[in-house]
Amino acid sequence: MAVTHKLIQTITVGSGGSASIDFTSIPQTYTDLLVLYSARSARAAVGDDVYIRFNGLSTNLSSRTLYGTGSATASYSDASVAYIGYAVGDTSTASVFSNGNIYIPNYVGSTNKSVSGDVVSENNATGATQQFAAGLWSSTAAITQLTIYCLNGNFKQYSSASLYGIKNS
Amino acid sequence: MATKLVVDCSTGITTEVELTAEEVAQREADALAWALAEAEREAEAAAKAEAKASAVAKLAALGLTEGEVVALLA
Numbered sequence: 001m002a003v004t005h006k007l008i009q010t011i012t013v014g015s016g017g018s019a020s021i022d023f024t025s026i027p028q029t030y031t032d033l034l035v036l037y038s039a040r041s042a043r044a045a046v047g048d049d050v051y052i053r054f055n056g057l058s059t060n061l062s063s064r065t066l067y068g069t070g071s072a073t074a075s076y077s078d079a080s081v082a083y084i085g086y087a088v089g090d091t092s093t094a095s096v097f098s099n100g101n102i103y104i105p106n107y108v109g110s111t112n113k114s115v116s117g118d119v120v121s122e123n124n125a126t127g128a129t130q131q132f133a134a135g136l137w138s139s140t141a142a143i144t145q146l147t148i149y150c151l152n153g154n155f156k157q158y159s160s161a162s163l164y165g166i167k168n169s
Numbered sequence: 170m171a172t173k174l175v176v177d178c179s180t181g182i183t184t185e186v187e188l189t190a191e192e193v194a195q196r197e198a199d200a201l202a203w204a205l206a207e208a209e210r211e212a213e214a215a216a217k218a219e220a221k222a223s224a225v226a227k228l229a230a231l232g233l234t235e236g237e238v239v240a241l242l243a
Contacts, residue, residue: 009176011183019171019188019196025179051199058195076210081199147173149196151203154171163178 003167005034010162013155017042020149023163028108028142030165035102035148037161039087043153046092046127050085050150052102052115052135054143063135070128082135084117087150087159096122097159107143112136171196 011021026033041048053061061082066075085100100119107113115135121128137143148161171188188196221242228238 009178009181011174011176013174014185016172016185018174018185019192020173022173022175023178024175025177027178049203058199076206078206080202149173152200163176 003030003165003169006030006165006167008163008165010160012160013157015157017154017156018159019154020147021155021159021161022145022147023161024145026107026144026146026163027165028144030108030167031106032166033104033107033143033146034164034166035104035146035161036100036164037085037102037148037159038097038099039085039150039159039161040092040097040156041087041089041150041153042156043087043089043150044091045089045152046123047089047098047121047129048087048150048152049083050087050100050119050148052082052084052117053147053149054113054137054139055141055145056147057139060138061135062138063133065131065133067129067131069126071126082115082137084115084133084135085119085148086121086129086131087153087155088121088123090153090156092121092123092127093125096124098122102148104143104146109142110140112138112140113143 063078063083065083084102086098088096088098098119098121102117104115117133120130172185175186176183225238
Protein backbone atom coordinates (compact mmCIF):
# COMPACT_ATOMS: atom_id res chain seq x y z
CA MET A 1 0.00 0.00 0.00
CA ALA A 2 1.30 3.40 -0.93
CA VAL A 3 2.48 5.55 1.93
CA THR A 4 1.63 9.11 1.00
CA HIS A 5 1.71 10.81 4.38
CA LYS A 6 3.32 9.06 7.32
CA LEU A 7 3.44 10.90 10.63
CA ILE A 8 7.03 10.75 11.87
CA GLN A 9 6.73 12.85 15.03
CA THR A 10 4.54 15.52 16.51
CA ILE A 11 5.25 17.90 19.35
CA THR A 12 3.36 20.48 21.40
CA VAL A 13 5.21 23.24 23.24
CA GLY A 14 4.86 23.19 27.00
CA SER A 15 4.20 25.95 29.50
CA GLY A 16 7.75 27.28 29.43
CA GLY A 17 7.70 28.06 25.71
CA SER A 18 10.50 27.16 23.35
CA ALA A 19 13.01 29.10 21.27
CA SER A 20 12.80 26.53 18.49
CA ILE A 21 11.51 23.12 17.52
CA ASP A 22 14.14 20.74 16.22
CA PHE A 23 13.42 17.44 14.49
CA THR A 24 16.61 15.38 14.53
CA SER A 25 17.60 11.98 13.11
CA ILE A 26 15.00 12.34 10.37
CA PRO A 27 14.59 9.00 8.58
CA GLN A 28 16.03 8.95 5.07
CA THR A 29 13.37 6.63 3.69
CA TYR A 30 10.89 9.10 2.17
CA THR A 31 10.97 11.30 -0.91
CA ASP A 32 9.59 14.49 0.64
CA LEU A 33 8.94 16.03 4.04
CA LEU A 34 5.95 18.02 5.22
CA VAL A 35 5.68 20.04 8.42
CA LEU A 36 2.28 21.17 9.62
CA TYR A 37 2.42 23.70 12.38
CA SER A 38 0.26 25.89 14.58
CA ALA A 39 2.19 28.74 16.16
CA ARG A 40 2.00 31.65 18.51
CA SER A 41 5.04 33.74 19.42
CA ALA A 42 5.80 35.50 22.70
CA ARG A 43 6.84 38.59 20.73
CA ALA A 44 4.87 41.65 21.90
CA ALA A 45 3.54 42.43 18.43
CA VAL A 46 0.82 41.30 16.05
CA GLY A 47 3.05 38.62 14.59
CA ASP A 48 6.48 37.13 14.24
CA ASP A 49 8.36 35.57 11.35
CA VAL A 50 9.09 31.85 11.32
CA TYR A 51 12.41 30.74 9.85
CA ILE A 52 13.79 27.33 9.00
CA ARG A 53 17.29 25.91 8.89
CA PHE A 54 18.67 22.48 8.16
CA ASN A 55 21.23 20.20 9.79
CA GLY A 56 21.91 22.85 12.41
CA LEU A 57 23.46 25.20 9.84
CA SER A 58 22.60 28.86 9.29
CA THR A 59 24.48 29.34 6.04
CA ASN A 60 23.59 29.18 2.32
CA LEU A 61 19.95 30.03 2.99
CA SER A 62 17.75 32.44 1.06
CA SER A 63 14.06 33.04 0.53
CA ARG A 64 11.43 35.10 -1.18
CA THR A 65 8.05 35.95 0.29
CA LEU A 66 4.70 37.23 -0.94
CA TYR A 67 2.11 38.29 1.58
CA GLY A 68 -1.23 40.02 1.86
CA THR A 69 -2.93 41.69 4.79
CA GLY A 70 -6.40 42.02 3.34
CA SER A 71 -5.78 45.62 2.42
CA ALA A 72 -2.29 45.51 0.95
CA THR A 73 0.19 43.13 -0.61
CA ALA A 74 3.97 43.12 -0.63
CA SER A 75 6.95 40.91 -1.25
CA TYR A 76 10.50 40.77 -0.04
CA SER A 77 13.66 38.77 -0.31
CA ASP A 78 16.08 37.47 2.27
CA ALA A 79 19.57 36.67 1.08
CA SER A 80 20.89 35.00 4.20
CA VAL A 81 17.99 33.30 5.96
CA ALA A 82 15.06 31.13 4.97
CA TYR A 83 11.89 32.84 5.98
CA ILE A 84 9.21 30.18 5.68
CA GLY A 85 6.20 31.12 7.80
CA TYR A 86 4.51 33.28 10.33
CA ALA A 87 3.36 33.03 13.92
CA VAL A 88 0.65 35.03 15.61
CA GLY A 89 2.24 37.47 18.05
CA ASP A 90 1.31 38.05 21.63
CA THR A 91 -0.72 41.22 21.06
CA SER A 92 -3.06 39.39 18.70
CA THR A 93 -6.38 38.08 19.96
CA ALA A 94 -5.86 35.76 22.91
CA SER A 95 -5.57 32.05 22.29
CA VAL A 96 -5.40 32.22 18.50
CA PHE A 97 -2.63 30.66 16.45
CA SER A 98 -1.35 30.77 12.90
CA ASN A 99 -1.66 27.64 10.78
CA GLY A 100 0.90 26.75 8.18
CA ASN A 101 2.69 24.08 6.26
CA ILE A 102 6.23 23.66 5.02
CA TYR A 103 7.05 21.34 2.13
CA ILE A 104 10.54 20.02 1.38
CA PRO A 105 10.85 17.86 -1.75
CA ASN A 106 13.77 15.53 -2.44
CA TYR A 107 15.30 16.07 0.99
CA VAL A 108 17.74 13.17 0.70
CA GLY A 109 18.91 14.08 -2.81
CA SER A 110 22.33 15.45 -3.72
CA THR A 111 21.04 18.68 -5.25
CA ASN A 112 20.25 21.98 -3.54
CA LYS A 113 17.19 21.82 -1.33
CA SER A 114 14.11 23.88 -2.07
CA VAL A 115 11.41 24.54 0.48
CA SER A 116 8.04 26.21 0.24
CA GLY A 117 5.57 27.34 2.83
CA ASP A 118 2.16 28.91 3.19
CA VAL A 119 0.51 30.19 6.30
CA VAL A 120 -2.50 32.14 7.53
CA SER A 121 -2.84 33.98 10.80
CA GLU A 122 -5.88 34.92 12.80
CA ASN A 123 -6.63 38.16 14.61
CA ASN A 124 -9.90 39.86 15.41
CA ALA A 125 -8.38 43.18 14.35
CA THR A 126 -6.06 44.41 11.63
CA GLY A 127 -2.85 42.51 11.18
CA ALA A 128 -4.01 39.08 10.05
CA THR A 129 -2.01 37.93 7.04
CA GLN A 130 -1.70 35.23 4.42
CA GLN A 131 1.77 34.46 3.22
CA PHE A 132 3.60 32.34 0.67
CA ALA A 133 7.31 31.73 0.86
CA ALA A 134 9.88 29.95 -1.24
CA GLY A 135 13.28 29.14 0.21
CA LEU A 136 16.51 27.55 -0.84
CA TRP A 137 19.25 25.80 1.08
CA SER A 138 22.22 25.61 -1.27
CA SER A 139 23.62 22.34 -0.04
CA THR A 140 24.02 18.88 -1.49
CA ALA A 141 23.81 17.26 1.94
CA ALA A 142 20.81 15.13 2.81
CA ILE A 143 18.57 16.74 5.39
CA THR A 144 18.77 14.87 8.67
CA GLN A 145 17.64 17.69 10.93
CA LEU A 146 15.32 20.64 10.58
CA THR A 147 14.71 23.53 12.92
CA ILE A 148 11.88 26.02 12.89
CA TYR A 149 12.03 29.10 15.06
CA CYS A 150 10.42 32.49 15.55
CA LEU A 151 12.66 35.42 14.80
CA ASN A 152 11.82 37.69 17.72
CA GLY A 153 10.25 35.53 20.38
CA ASN A 154 9.78 32.02 21.68
CA PHE A 155 7.02 29.68 20.59
CA LYS A 156 4.30 29.92 23.19
CA GLN A 157 2.58 27.06 24.97
CA TYR A 158 0.32 24.92 22.75
CA SER A 159 2.21 25.79 19.59
CA SER A 160 2.69 22.52 17.77
CA ALA A 161 4.48 20.97 14.83
CA SER A 162 4.08 17.63 13.10
CA LEU A 163 6.61 16.14 10.71
CA TYR A 164 5.36 13.85 7.95
CA GLY A 165 7.30 11.72 5.53
CA ILE A 166 5.89 11.36 2.03
CA LYS A 167 6.51 8.75 -0.62
CA ASN A 168 4.44 7.24 -3.37
CA SER A 169 5.39 3.60 -3.02
CA MET B 170 18.27 30.89 29.55
CA ALA B 171 16.23 30.14 26.44
CA THR B 172 15.61 26.53 25.65
CA LYS B 173 14.61 24.56 22.57
CA LEU B 174 12.67 21.36 22.08
CA VAL B 175 14.57 18.60 20.33
CA VAL B 176 12.59 15.68 18.95
CA ASP B 177 14.68 12.64 18.07
CA CYS B 178 12.75 11.03 15.21
CA SER B 179 14.59 7.72 15.63
CA THR B 180 13.48 7.28 19.22
CA GLY B 181 10.49 9.58 19.59
CA ILE B 182 12.11 11.11 22.64
CA THR B 183 11.74 14.85 23.17
CA THR B 184 14.23 16.76 25.26
CA GLU B 185 14.40 20.37 26.35
CA VAL B 186 17.88 21.76 25.75
CA GLU B 187 19.41 25.13 26.57
CA LEU B 188 20.53 27.13 23.56
CA THR B 189 24.26 27.23 23.04
CA ALA B 190 26.11 30.55 22.97
CA GLU B 191 26.43 30.14 19.19
CA GLU B 192 22.70 29.62 18.81
CA VAL B 193 21.94 32.67 20.93
CA ALA B 194 24.37 34.73 18.86
CA GLN B 195 22.81 33.45 15.64
CA ARG B 196 19.36 34.33 16.92
CA GLU B 197 20.49 37.87 17.71
CA ALA B 198 22.20 38.19 14.33
CA ASP B 199 19.06 37.04 12.52
CA ALA B 200 16.91 39.53 14.43
CA LEU B 201 19.36 42.35 13.68
CA ALA B 202 19.51 41.45 9.98
CA TRP B 203 15.72 41.41 9.86
CA ALA B 204 15.49 44.81 11.58
CA LEU B 205 17.97 46.32 9.12
CA ALA B 206 16.15 44.85 6.13
CA GLU B 207 12.81 46.03 7.49
CA ALA B 208 14.15 49.56 7.96
CA GLU B 209 15.43 49.48 4.38
CA ARG B 210 12.05 48.30 3.10
CA GLU B 211 10.23 51.03 5.03
CA ALA B 212 12.62 53.72 3.78
CA GLU B 213 12.16 52.51 0.21
CA ALA B 214 8.36 52.56 0.56
CA ALA B 215 8.44 56.04 2.09
CA ALA B 216 10.66 57.36 -0.70
CA LYS B 217 8.36 55.85 -3.29
CA ALA B 218 5.27 57.40 -1.67
CA GLU B 219 7.00 60.75 -1.45
CA ALA B 220 8.00 60.64 -5.12
CA LYS B 221 4.45 59.74 -6.07
CA ALA B 222 2.98 62.62 -4.06
CA SER B 223 5.46 64.99 -5.66
CA ALA B 224 4.55 63.74 -9.13
CA VAL B 225 0.83 64.14 -8.41
CA ALA B 226 1.38 67.70 -7.20
CA LYS B 227 3.36 68.60 -10.31
CA LEU B 228 0.72 67.11 -12.60
CA ALA B 229 -1.98 69.03 -10.77
CA ALA B 230 0.06 72.21 -11.19
CA LEU B 231 0.05 71.57 -14.94
CA GLY B 232 -3.72 71.65 -14.86
CA LEU B 233 -4.64 67.95 -14.75
CA THR B 234 -7.74 67.09 -12.77
CA GLU B 235 -7.59 64.60 -9.90
CA GLY B 236 -9.40 62.06 -12.09
CA GLU B 237 -6.87 62.52 -14.88
CA VAL B 238 -3.98 62.08 -12.48
CA VAL B 239 -5.49 58.89 -11.08
CA ALA B 240 -6.08 57.56 -14.61
CA LEU B 241 -2.50 58.37 -15.54
CA LEU B 242 -1.04 56.59 -12.52
CA ALA B 243 -3.31 53.53 -12.72
